[in-house]
Amino acid sequence: MLDYCDRPWDVPIAKVAPRWGEATPLRLAANAVMAGCRPEYFPLLMLAIEAMCEEPLNLYGVQATTHLCAPLVVVNGPVVQELNINCGHNAFGPGHQANATIGRAIRLTLINIGGAIPALGDMSTFGSPAKYTYLAAENETESPWKPLHVDRGLQKEASAVTVIGAECLHNVNDHESLSAEGILTTIAGTLATTGNNDVYYAAQPLIIMAPEHAKTVAGGFSKSEAKRFLQKHATLPMSKFSIENIERRLKVTYKDRYANAEPNAPVYAVQNPDDIMIAVIGGAGKHSAVVPTFGATKAVTRALKTADGKLAKSVGEFRKG
Amino acid sequence: MSNLAQMLSAPGAAIDADDDFDAINALIRVTGWVDCLPIVPPT
Numbered sequence: 046m047l048d049y050c051d052r053p054w055d056v057p058i059a060k061v062a063p064r065w066g067e068a069t070p071l072r073l074a075a076n077a078v079m080a081g082c083r084p085e086y087f088p089l090l091m092l093a094i095e096a097m098c099e100e101p102l103n104l105y106g107v108q109a110t111t112h113l114c115a116p117l118v119v120v121n122g123p124v125v126q127e128l129n130i131n132c133g134h135n136a137f138g139p140g141h142q143a144n145a146t147i148g149r150a151i152r153l154t155l156i157n158i159g160g161a162i163p164a165l166g167d168m169s170t171f172g173s174p175a176k177y178t179y180l181a182a183e184n185e186t187e188s189p190w191k192p193l194h195v196d197r198g199l200q201k202e203a204s205a206v207t208v209i210g211a212e213c214l215h216n217v218n219d220h221e222s223l224s225a226e227g228i229l230t231t232i233a234g235t236l237a238t239t240g241n242n243d244v245y246y247a248a249q250p251l252i253i254m255a256p257e258h259a260k261t262v263a264g265g266f267s268k269s270e271a272k273r274f275l276q277k278h279a280t281l282p283m284s285k286f287s288i289e290n291i292e293r294r295l296k297v298t299y300k301d302r303y304a305n306a307e308p309n310a311p312v313y314a315v316q317n318p319d320d321i322m323i324a325v326i327g328g329a330g331k332h333s334a335v336v337p338t339f340g341a342t343k344a345v346t347r348a349l350k351t352a353d354g355k356l357a358k359s360v361g362e363f364r365k366g
Numbered sequence: 367m368s369n370l371a372q373m374l375s376a377p378g379a380a381i382d383a384d385d386d387f388d389a390i391n392a393l394i395r396v397t398g399w400v401d402c403l404p405i406v407p408p409t
Contacts, residue, residue, distance in 0.1 A: 079400065081406050149403075
């Protein structure tokens, strides 16, 4: 495993909350072996762990909360093809070693180094199947838009991970709409739900469109326009929320907006269009998915680089000898 | 330290277990270190 590591084996690359355990390459390699990773996956595992330990993600909260979130890793760039990471049919399901084992190695790292032991460091009320493995790639070749990592400021040529403190994906079935507005209206309805953490925070949910939906939406809208449409239409009337939630959450968090609002004033699922992320993932079928977040978390996107700071064109660049 | 053997001999860096797949998996489940699916023993 460590043949694909270009860093010192005993120098931590990150501290993993909530235990703040030191993630050295040696310890990560042990978890990668236990998970069944191939050695060439190791640079991507290191990158994902580094990214999720950056402050904006709030890994301490994501790990320790009673909420059921887990770090979702979306992979972009040449490494997707090189490591055969599934971005098509069943991208979040079984069937591909890279998705299954890199995601599992992340979870083992979060448990063994980060201390996310159920009911000790991980206090999730329900847990989630996403806490076994939660990694997929963007289907860039089927996407009509720029990929996610480019939206988030990286070069298209980069291999990258975007880490999101997220719930499992919620499916959006729309076999009938033939327009961008139609599909986005259906997605907006799934996005706006009571009891969703994103309603309570300035959150960054991920909208996943399978290629068929994406192509229809792209026929009418740019990605920025789609985000604006979703932010505007993903609302619920305030009357759908309990009196206690209105008084103790909405009127406290968004005092200026709701202090004197009418009972049916719109409550926005997302505060700013730019907070919405869109990625194209999946195979054939007229489906999208909404990925709500922990709320108190910001997505982190990082490029795969060698120890000297240069963009890695291939995981082979990490191989010794 | 850059030598793997030295690293693994440091206190707490390694555990000894019987050279047996089932025994190692039983041991590691008891410790609570894993997701309770079988693991590939790291050596």
